[in-house]
Amino acid sequence: MFSLKKAHQQLGALLATVFLTGTTPLSAQDLTIPAEAKTAAAAVRPEAIRAHMTFIADDVMEGRKPGTRGYTLIANYVKAQFEALGLKPAGENNTYLQKVPLRQWQVDEQKSNLQIQTKAGERTLVYGKNFILSPNFNQPSADVSAPVVFVGFGVTAPELGYDDYKGIDVKGKIVAYFNGAPTSFPSNQRAYYSSSKPENAAAHGAVGVITFSLPSDVRARVESAAPRARQGVFKWMDNQGNPQRTFPQLIGSASFSDSTARSLFVGTSKNFEEAVAIAHRNTPQAFPLNATVRMHTETLSPQTIMGYNVIGLLPGSDPVLKNEYVVYVCHLDHLGIGRPVKGDSIYNGAHDNASGIAINLEAARLFTLLPKAPKRSILFVGVTGEEMGLLGSDYFASNPTVPKDKMVANLTLDMPFFFHPLLDIVPYGAQHSSLNNEVTAAAKYLGITVSPDPMPEQVVFMRSDHFSFVRQGIPALFVKSGSQTGNPQLDGLKLNLDWRATIYHSPQDDMNQPFDFSAAARHVQLQFLIGYLTSQSPTRPVWNKDDFFGTKFGTARQ
Missing domain, CATH: 3.40.630.10 (Zn peptidases)
Structure with a gap:
């Protein structure tokens, strides 16, 4: 059995041994170390x-x-x-x-599901292979069904003259976008806008998001992300018991595998390869996809x-x-x-x-x-x-x-x-x-x-x-x-x-x-x-x- 008292005594001996042995700021040239x-x-x-x-x-x-x-x-x-x-x-x-x-939230995979409806019919995806879901932090059972709109990287950066949402209405829609941000952005802006996309989607009126990687980006594949996702998501709670940095407007949030993402672009104004090429040119883009997605997310009782x-x-x-x-x-x-x-x-x-x-x-x-x-x-x-x-x-x-x-x-x-x-x-x-x-x-x-x-x-x-x-x-x-x-x-x-x-x-x-x-x-x-x-x-x-x-x-x- 672990003895905390003994451990403290050992630590004390160890430490005793080693211990014995508004206006303009000043410029660097003005600073001296006394x-x-x-x-x-x-x-x-x-x-x-x-x-x-x-x-x-x-x-x-x-x-x-x-x-x-x-x-x-x-x-x-x-x-x-x-x-x-x-x-x-x-x-x-x-x-x-x-x-x-x-507080920790986890998706109940057995009770959660996702379907894609296209002109070719309806397809039910396989959890952990075709897609994974994020927990819903506000509802134990959440359903959303809506047309999907592709919005490039899903980024709005006015100071850089870039807006993937320009000229398109996504209110009540599910938005789909690539992970990351344009490579032309300075590294810090690129990092910030890569991480703030759900907030941006909610601000534009979206009700759900779908994310997927560029073919050259292997870091966020569903296969590698699924084990970590199964560990759950933690948030801190405010004094009223509300989870922070969540966006209740987004009822469903999914990540797609590469092949599943490609299927969304069949029969649209641009195919997947064309969308990838535009993304590599760091050019904003947005257009409707010929698909409706239905997400059902069951979230286990939070711990x-x-x-x-x-x-x-x-x-x-x-x-x-x-x-x-x-x-x-x-x-x-x-x-x-x-x-x-x-x-x-x-x-x-x-x-x-x-x-x-x-x-x-x-x-x-x-x-x-x-x-x-x-x-x-x-x-x-x-x-x-x-x-x-x-x-x-x-x-x-x-x-x-x-x-x-x-x-x-x-x-x-x-x-x-x-x-x-x-x-x-x-x-x-x-x-x-x-x-x-x-x-x-x-x-x-x-x-x-x-x-x-x-x-x-x-x-x-x-x-x-x-x-x-x-x-x-x-x-x-x-x-x-x-x-x-x-x-x-x-x-x-x-x-x-x-x-x-x-x-x-x-x-x-x-x-x-x-x-x-x-x-x-x-x-x-x-x-x-x-x-x-x-x-x-x-x-x-x-x-x-x-x-x-x-x-x-x-x-x-x-």
């Missing part, structure tokens, strides 16, 4: 990062899935670390915890679990600026216990994201070494449900335990990648706001190069918890290691891609990996110094003029 911040940064402990990660990624944590004993253990561990550092409780009711009500964010506060020292907050975030959860791979079924999540937790804990310790707290308050938030769709961070950013308009910046850390020396970084988000100045100054002091995104097609800026804060108009950063290794025989980009292909989201993401803890320590210093400079600045960060995300979300804060 001696006390340099001294604190120099006190970073690589061995402490290893110790934290070793415990957090241990099998006893059972993969840290929300709602399990393992997640309770990690929440208690982070809470204990905050207490030991002297951080104030900043959750609910003078505790370190914020409850995050989560509710209570997730927890863990929140600690270092109060600021300035009488006025202490009422503003620089928010550090890392996600505490991972995938739990799942399908065995190479004889292991525990998804430990060492890099994803025990590394981010450990680095933020050590950065928090550096702040406590300062002779005087920074002017602004520093909020450290460990969030739940990132692997379920950024749920804990979205809940906190939407329902913060401090005034929302007083959160001035977010620094998120999620698998920063330290398998080689940290010689350069890719600071996702820096190009969107004045936080670039703090990044540049901190990197320069540490002798780290700032590099462009080596994988823009991965659209990383929208793929972790920082984006929950961007949605609330808060400038955010997500710093990851670049590709420089200092070794001409070691390709950093290939190393990253190979790791993603073989280790990412598998039980092999454990502590038996060649982590470079000196590189991890430099990540700590970088996180600390960027946040320190931000907290000391007389002005809060601002979005760059005409920035896409600043225009899209930042205007709500003005």
Whole structure:
């Protein structure tokens, strides 16, 4: 039987061993790092990062899935670390915890069905082979039957002069569209519009959606998506018990296989190959399909679990600026216990994201070494449900335990990648706001190069918890290691891609990996110094003029 007391005693011994050993913001050129911040940064402990990660990624944590004993253990561990550092409780009711009500929906495949009606007759599709359905979050049993209209990528991007819905009425119709967005879009806009299409369909009056991939895109095939879909969909609930970021107007939502999608285009004004060619030319398109689709979705009774964010506060020292907050975030959860791979079924999540937790804990310790707290308050938030769709961070950013308009910046850390020396970084988000100045100054002091995104097609800026804060108009950063290794025989980009292909989201993401803890320590210093400079600045960060995300979300804060 697992002994929590014994585990804490072992951890204590391990840690004891390693621990003994409004106006225009200032430009990067104007920023200087004072001696006390340099001294604190120099006190970073690589061995402490290893110790934290070793415990957090241990099998006893059972993969840290929300709602399990393992997640309770990690929440208690982070809470204990905050207490030991002297951080104030900043959750609910003078505790370190914020409850995050989560609910899971699953489709009842046996009772759900989909038919296509064309001039050739009616065809009933096979679930998991021809199509899959998304749960209906508002009705246990939902039916929709309507003509289908093809709308290209299903994107409306006025600032880019692009609209697939121009000149066509889809009210009361089911819209069908390709996954993704035009390749001519800048990578961040491409990512945003790829993920916001259901909202756009609902805004145009559609009652259902059908999605399918371009033939060249094998990532979202029904065959590969079905197993993950069978795990269900989680949403966070508001105070009235309503699931968030859903669109009740869309009664049915389906994904089609390639061959099934092609059948929709038979006898229409353009065949499937012509529609694909137009999509590759990045040209808007829309036309009716000669088909009516009937979807019947049975959704199993939703299961509710209570997730927890863990929140600690270092109060600021300035009488006025202490009422503003620089928010550090890392996600505490991972995938739990799942399908065995190479004889292991525990998804430990060492890099994803025990590394981010450990680095933020050590950065928090550096702040406590300062002779005087920074002017602004520093909020450290460990969030739940990132692997379920950024749920804990979205809940906190939407329902913060401090005034929302007083959160001035977010620094998120999620698998920063330290398998080689940290010689350069890719600071996702820096190009969107004045936080670039703090990044540049901190990197320069540490002798780290700032590099462009080596994988823009991965659209990383929208793929972790920082984006929950961007949605609330808060400038955010997500710093990851670049590709420089200092070794001409070691390709950093290939190393990253190979790791993603073989280790990412598998039980092999454990502590038996060649982590470079000196590189991890430099990540700590970088996180600390960027946040320190931000907290000391007389002005809060601002979005760059005409920035896409600043225009899209930042205007709500003005």
